[in-house]
Amino acid sequence: MLQEIKKPEMFEHDNKYDCNICQKMQDAKKLTMIQKLPKNLIITIGRFQFNRNLLLNEKICNEVEIQKVLKFDEIFEEVKWEESAEYHLYGKIIHTVALAQLPL
Numbered sequence: 001m002l003q004e005i006k007k008p009e010m011f012e013h014d015n016k017y018d019c020n021i022c023q024k025m026q027d028a029k030k031l032t033m034i035q036k037l038p039k040n041l042i043i044t045i046g047r048f049q050f051n052r053n054l055l056l057n058e059k060i061c062n063e064v065e066i067q068k069v070l071k072f073d074e075i076f077e078e079v080k081w082e083e084s085a086e087y088h089l090y091g092k093i094i095h096t097v098a099l100a101q102l103p104l
């Protein structure tokens, strides 16, 4: 899961970036960098994505592996960490929604 943070997010084709400097839709690449880690780390996993064809949010239903230990120093090797870059899972909250049973 942590490796996904480092993957660049591409904005191209029908999902170009609206550049406010040159006032044009441009191809772009978004990268995530981490400079400092918090004492306690809370991760929220976005489970919706926008469907540009249907113009609505869709639920992402693929399985997600929850790692019990996250080691940022192994993923972001180029960063000189001043503090511990390792987190151990303390707990998780899973939101589920059950469809209401309607009378037939």
Ligand SMILES: [Zn+2]
Binding pocket: 019, 020, 021, 022, 023, 024, 026
């Ligand atoms: Zn631009």
